[in-house]
Amino acid sequence: MHIPDGYLSPQTAGGLWALMVPVWYAAGYKVKKTLSARQAPLVAIAAAFSFVIMMFNLPLPGGTTGHAVGGTIIAIIIGPWAAVIAISVSLTIQALFFGDGGILALGANCFNIGFVLPVTGYYTYRLLSRGAAEDSPRRWFAAGIGAYVGLNLAALITAVEFGLQGDLFKAADGSALYSPYGLSTAIPAMMIPHMAVVGVIEAVMTSLIFVFLLRNNPSLLHSYDGIRAAATGRLQLKPLLIGMALLLVCVPLGLLATGSAWGEWGAEEIQADVGYVPQGMDRYLGRWSGILPDYAFPAAEEADTGEEPAGAVSLEGVKESVPGYMVSGVVGLALVGGLAWFSTRLLTRRSRKKEQLD
Amino acid sequence: MTEDAALPDWLTGHGRKRSRDWTPGDSRRQSAIAGTLLGLSRLVRDSVFSEKIASRPGLLQNLDPRIKLVGMLSLLVTVSLLRNWYLILPLYGFTLVMAAASRISLKLYIRRVWLFVPIFTAIIVFPSLFNVVRPGDPLWVIRDFGHQVTLGPWSLGTSLAITYQGVKGAVLLILRVVTSVSLGVLLALTTRWADLLKSLRVFHIPRVFVLILSMTYRYIFLLLAMAEDIFTARTSRMVGPSSPREDRRFIASSMGTLLGKSHAFSDEVYGAMVSRGYNGEPVISHSFRTRPADWFWLASVTLAIAIIIGGDRLLG
Amino acid sequence: MADTTADTGAGAPVFRVDSVSYRYRETVALAGVSLTIGAGERVALLGANGSGKSTLLKMLDGLIFPDQGHIRALGHELSAEALKDDGFSRMFRQQVGFVFQNSDAQLFSPSVREEIAFGPLHLGLSLEEVGRRVDDTLHIMGLEQLADRPPYNLSGGEKKKVALASVLAISPDVFLFDEPTAGLDPKTVSFLERMVLQLSDAGKTVVTATQDLELARVIAERVLVLGEDHRLAGEGPPDEVLTDRELLLSSNLIHDHSHRHDERGLEHIHPHSHLTDHGHQHG
Numbered sequence: 026m027h028i029p030d031g032y033l034s035p036q037t038a039g040g041l042w043a044l045m046v047p048v049w050y051a052a053g054y055k056v057k058k059t060l061s062a063r064q065a066p067l068v069a070i071a072a073a074f075s076f077v078i079m080m081f082n083l084p085l086p087g088g089t090t091g092h093a094v095g096g097t098i099i100a101i102i103i104g105p106w107a108a109v110i111a112i113s114v115s116l117t118i119q120a121l122f123f124g125d126g127g128i129l130a131l132g133a134n135c136f137n138i139g140f141v142l143p144v145t146g147y148y149t150y151r152l153l154s155r156g157a158a159e160d161s162p163r164r165w166f167a168a169g170i171g172a173y174v175g176l177n178l179a180a181l182i183t184a185v186e187f188g189l190q191g192d193l194f195k196a197a198d199g200s201a202l203y204s205p206y207g208l209s210t211a212i213p214a215m216m217i218p219h220m221a222v223v224g225v226i227e228a229v230m231t232s233l234i235f236v237f238l239l240r241n242n243p244s245l246l247h248s249y250d251g252i253r254a255a256a257t258g259r260l261q262l263k264p265l266l267i268g269m270a271l272l273l274v275c276v277p278l279g280l281l282a283t284g285s286a287w288g289e290w291g292a293e294e295i296q297a298d299v300g301y302v303p304q305g306m307d308r309y310l311g312r313w314s315g316i317l318p319d320y321a322f323p324a325a326e327e328a329d330t331g332e333e334p335a336g337a338v339s340l341e342g343v344k345e346s347v348p349g350y351m352v353s354g355v356v357g358l359a360l361v362g363g364l365a366w367f368s369t370r371l372l373t374r375r376s377r378k379k380e381q382l383d
Numbered sequence: 384m385t386e387d388a389a390l391p392d393w394l395t396g397h398g399r400k401r402s403r404d405w406t407p408g409d410s411r412r413q414s415a416i417a418g419t420l421l422g423l424s425r426l427v428r429d430s431v432f433s434e435k436i437a438s439r440p441g442l443l444q445n446l447d448p449r450i451k452l453v454g455m456l457s458l459l460v461t462v463s464l465l466r467n468w469y470l471i472l473p474l475y476g477f478t479l480v481m482a483a484a485s486r487i488s489l490k491l492y493i494r495r496v497w498l499f500v501p502i503f504t505a506i507i508v509f510p511s512l513f514n515v516v517r518p519g520d521p522l523w524v525i526r527d528f529g530h531q532v533t534l535g536p537w538s539l540g541t542s543l544a545i546t547y548q549g550v551k552g553a554v555l556l557i558l559r560v561v562t563s564v565s566l567g568v569l570l571a572l573t574t575r576w577a578d579l580l581k582s583l584r585v586f587h588i589p590r591v592f593v594l595i596l597s598m599t600y601r602y603i604f605l606l607l608a609m610a611e612d613i614f615t616a617r618t619s620r621m622v623g624p625s626s627p628r629e630d631r632r633f634i635a636s637s638m639g640t641l642l643g644k645s646h647a648f649s650d651e652v653y654g655a656m657v658s659r660g661y662n663g664e665p666v667i668s669h670s671f672r673t674r675p676a677d678w679f680w681l682a683s684v685t686l687a688i689a690i691i692i693g694g695d696r697l698l699g
Numbered sequence: 700m701a702d703t704t705a706d707t708g709a710g711a712p713v714f715r716v717d718s719v720s721y722r723y724r725e726t727v728a729l730a731g732v733s734l735t736i737g738a739g740e741r742v743a744l745l746g747a748n749g750s751g752k753s754t755l756l757k758m759l760d761g762l763i764f765p766d767q768g769h770i771r772a773l774g775h776e777l778s779a780e781a782l783k784d785d786g787f788s789r790m791f792r793q794q795v796g797f798v799f800q801n802s803d804a805q806l807f808s809p810s811v812r813e814e815i816a817f818g819p820l821h822l823g824l825s826l827e828e829v830g831r832r833v834d835d836t837l838h839i840m841g842l843e844q845l846a847d848r849p850p851y852n853l854s855g856g857e858k859k860k861v862a863l864a865s866v867l868a869i870s871p872d873v874f875l876f877d878e879p880t881a882g883l884d885p886k887t888v889s890f891l892e893r894m895v896l897q898l899s900d901a902g903k904t905v906v907t908a909t910q911d912l913e914l915a916r917v918i919a920e921r922v923l924v925l926g927e928d929h930r931l932a933g934e935g936p937p938d939e940v941l942t943d944r945e946l947l948l949s950s951n952l953i954h955d956h957s958h959r960h961d962e963r964g965l966e967h968i969h970p971h972s973h974l975t976d977h978g979h980q981h982g
Contacts, residue, residue: 029500030563031556035463053589062663065591066652066807069598070606070645076599077606077641080422081634095638102642114592114599121579122430122571122600124500124564129459191517196466197699199519201552203559205511233635234642242643244724431852438847575847577809597809604851605803651804654762658797659869660821662788668820668829 026183027119027134030127032204034194037186042132048109048140055106064107071103071111076118093230094138097146097172104249105147112139133186137179146175165239169232176227177219184215419614423607436572441485443573448582450677454684455570461688462562465695468555471562474691478565485573496565504560512549519546576600581669594665606645613637711774712737713873713904714759719768721754728754730929731768736906741899743915744908746925747951752908753800755925756875759906760797793822796871800878802858806850811842811861814850818869832868840864856887863894874898876907880914892917910952916941926950
C-alpha cells in the first residue's frame with residue numbers, strides 16, 4: 026500500500042500533505058497532553074516496532090508471503106493519536122532511508138496507512154468490544170475486525186487516490202500522466218486482494234497478537250486506558266474528524282459530479298474541466314451500465330449536455346483543462362488545508378484557555 | 384532444579400541416538416521465516432553501507448544537508464510536474480552525473496534504483512498498454528475480433544491492441560518513478576541520517592518530531608536485533624518443517640513478545656533521558672554552515688528546473 | 700587511593716534514605732530500607748538479582764519515587780513534586796549522573812558525539828561549552844575514533860564507555876552505576892574500575908549497584924548488602940562484609956557449594972553480628 030513517487034500528481038500528493046498537517050498537529054497536541062515528556066521514547070519505540078512489524082514475512086496459502094501493518098494493535102496499546110505519529114514516523118523513515126514509499130507521496134501514505142488505518146481500526150475495536158468482559162473472546166475478535174476494517178478502508182482510500190489519477194490526469198492525447206488506471210479499475214484491483222487476503226492476514230495477526238498479550242502481558246492492553254484516564258484538558262477532535270470524513274466523501278464525489286460541486290469553486294476553470302472529466306466518468310459509468318442498467322447519474326448527464334460535442338472534444342479544450350484543473354485543485358485543497366489548520370488552531374487555543382480557567 | 388542435579392541423559396548424549404538425517408528440498412516451507420531473516424540482515428547491511436558512502440568526500444556529501452534537502456525536493460517536485468517523458472530524461476541524466484560526482488559506483492547505484500520499484504511499476508503498468516483496459520489509438524493490433532466483445536458488465540471493444548497512449552503513459556510513469564527513486568536514493572546515500580533528520584528543521588518540523596525520528600531510527604536496529612535473535616533461535620531449534628499455521632502463530636507470538644519488550648524498554652529509555660536533563664523540550668543543535676558552493680549548487684539546480692519546466696510548458 | 704576523602708562525612712550527606720518501600724504492581728522491590736551516603740564516599744550496593752538494588756538506584760536518581768518513606772538528596776526532599784521545579788530539577792540532574800545497566804536504553808542518539816552532547820545541551824549549556832565538553836570527553840575516554848559512529852554498531856564495551864562518557868560530560872558530583880561490569884570483557888572492566896577510583900580521587904561520590912563481589916572489593920570503601928527480603932541485610936567495610944559468608948549466603952550472593960573447595964582448610968569466617976534494617980547509619 027506504500028505509494029511510490031511518480032504515481033500521484035503533485036496536486037493529489039500536495040493535497041494529502043495539506044490534509045495531514047492538521048492531523049499531525051492535533052495528534053501531537055493530544056499526545057503531548059496525555060504522555061507529556063514520556064511521549065518521545067514511547068512513540069519512537071512504537072514507531073520502530075511498526076517499522077519492524079512491516080518486515081515480518083508471513084506465510085500465505087499458496088506459498089507466497091505478505092506482511093502485516095500492525096496499525097490497529099499499536100493504536101490499541103499506545104492510543105490512536107500516538108499511533109498516528111508513530112506510524113507516520115515509521116513511514117517517514119521507510120521513505121527517506123529505505124526508498125519504501127515515495128517522499129512526495131509521504132503525505133498520502135501517512136494519511137492512508139498512518140491515519141485512516143489506526144484510527145478506524147481503533148474505533149472499530151472500541152465500538153465492538155464495548156462492555157465486553159476482560160477474557161471475552163469478543164475483545165480479540167473486535168481487534169481482528171478493527172484491523173480488517175481499518176486496513177480495507179485505508180486500501181480503499183489508496184485506490185481512490187490512484188483511480189483519480191487515471192481519470193483526471195491525462196495528456197492532450199489521452200495518455201496517462203500518472204497512475205494509468207481509473208477508479209473503475211483501481212478500486213477492484215486494490216480491494217479484491219485486500220479484502221480477500223491482506224486484510225485477512227492483518228485481522229488474523231492482530232487477533233493472534235492480542236490473544237498472546239492477553240495471556241502473557243495483559244497490562245499492556247490496558248496501558249492506554251491508564252493514559253487516557255490520567256489525561257486532563259481534552260482536545261475536541263470530533264469536529265476535525267467529521268470534517269475529514271466529509272472531505273473524504275466530497276473530494277471524490279465533487280470530482281465525479283463535475284458540473285455541480287467543483288463548479289461552485291470557480292466557474293471559469295471548471296468550464297474547461299468539463300471538457301474531459303465527464304468523458305472519463307462516462308466511460309466509467311458506461312462500463313457498469315450492465316450492472317446498473319436503469320440507474321442514471323444526473324450529474325454526469327447534466328455535464329454531458331452542458332458540453333455540446335460530448336464525444337469529440339477539441340484538443341485545445343483538453344489542453345486548457347489540465348492547468349485549469351490544477352489551479353482549481355490546488356486552490357481548493359489549499360483552502361481546505363488552511364481551514365482545517367485554522368480550525369484546529371482555534372480548537373486547541375480554546376481548550377488551552379479552558380484549562381487555564383480550570 | 385538444583386545445581387547439583389546430574390545432567391539428564393538426553394542432554395549429556397549418553398545412550399541417545401542422534402538424528403543425522405535431513406531432507407533437502409523442504410526449504411520452501413521455511414521461506415517466510417528465512418525471508419524475514421534475510422530482509423532484516425539486508426536492511427542493517429544497507430544502512431551501514433549508506434553511512435560509509437555518506438562519510439566519503441564527494442559532491443553531494445560536501446553540501447550543506449539543508450541545501451541538499453531543499454534542492455533534492457525541488458527536483459522531485461519538478462519530476463512530478465513534467466508532462467513530456469523526454470524532459471524527464473535530462474533530469475535522470477543529472478542524477479547519474481551527481482552520483483558519479485559523489486563517487487558512488489554507478490553500477491551499484493543503477494542496480495539499487497532499478498531493482499525493485501521500477502520493475503514493480505512495469506508490471507503494474509503493463510495491462511494499461513492494452514486498449515481493453517485503457518482506450519486509445521492502436522499502435523499494434525494484436526488481434527481483431529471483428530465484433531463487439533463483452534465480458535460481464537465490461538465491453539471490451541472490437542480488437543485487442545497495444546495503444547499509442549498506453550505506451551506513452553507507461554514510459555512516462557516508469558521514467559518518473561525511476562528518476563524519483565534515484566533522487567531519493569542519492570539523498571539517502573550521501574547524507575548521514577543524523578544530519579538528514581536535523582535538516583528537516585528547515586521546514587519547521589517541530590523539534591520533538593525530529594527527536595522521535597532520530598530515536599526511532601536508532602531503535603529500529605535494536606528491535607531488529609531482538610527480532611533476529613527470536614528468529615534465529617527458532618530456526619536453529621527447528622527440527623523438520625513447520626506448517627504455515629504454526630509459522631503464523633510463532634510470528635504472532637514473536638511480535639507480541641517484541642511489543643511487550645519494547646514497551647517496557649521505552650520506560651528505561653525515558654529514565655535515561657530524564658536523568659540527563661530531558662524535560663519534554665528537546666534541544667537540537669547542529670553545526671551546519673552554508674558555503675558559497677552550496678548556494679552555487681542550489682542556483683544551478685534552480686536554473687535547470689526553470690529551463691526544464693519552461694520547456695515542458697512550451698511543448699504542452 | 701585517597702581514602703582520606705572517604706570518611707569525611709563532614710558535609711551534609713548526599714542521600715538520606717528513610718525507611719523506603721516500593722512495589723512494582725504486586726511484587727515488592729524494597730521493604731523499608733534506610734541508609735545514608737556521605738559526600739565523596741565510594742559505596743557498593745550488593746544484592747542478588749531482584750533484591751531491589753536497581754530500584755533503589757533509580758530512586759536515588761529521582762526516576763521513581765517511594766510508595767512509603769522519604770528520600771533527601773543534596774539537602775532537599777526528592778519527590779516527583781520537587782522535581783517539577785525547573786531550578787531544582789536542573790540542579791539535581793546536573794549533580795547526579797546515572798550509568799544504566801542497559802547501555803542500549805541509555806544510548807538513544809544517532810551518533811556518539813550527539814549522545815555525549817545530549818546531557819549538556821538539555822541542561823542549558825551554551826553551544827561552545829557543549830562542544831568543548833564533548834571533545835574533552837571523547838578525548839579522555841579514548842572515543843575520538845568512534846565520534847561519528849551510530850551506537851548500533853558499537854561493541855558492548857564501547858557502548859558502556861559511551862554511556863559513561865555521556866554522563867561524564869554533565870560533570871556530576873554523584874555517580875550512580877547500575878551493574879557497570881555485567882557482560883563486559885576484562886579489559887573494559889578494569890578500565891571502569893580505574894575510572895571509578897579516579898572519579899573518587901577527584902572527590903566525586905560513587906554508588907555502584909552490583910552482584911560482583913570482586914568489583915565491590917576493588918571499588919568500594921563501604922558495602923551495603925540488600926537481602927532477599929528487600930531489606931538492608933548488612934553493611935560495613937568490604938573486607939568485613941565480603942568475608943561474612945553467612946551474610947553473603949543468606950543474601951544469595953554466593954552459593955553454598957561454590958567456594959567450599961577452595962576455602963576448605965583455610966576457612967576463616969568472621970563472626971559478625973547481623974546488622975539488620977535500620978542499624979548502623981553514617982552521618
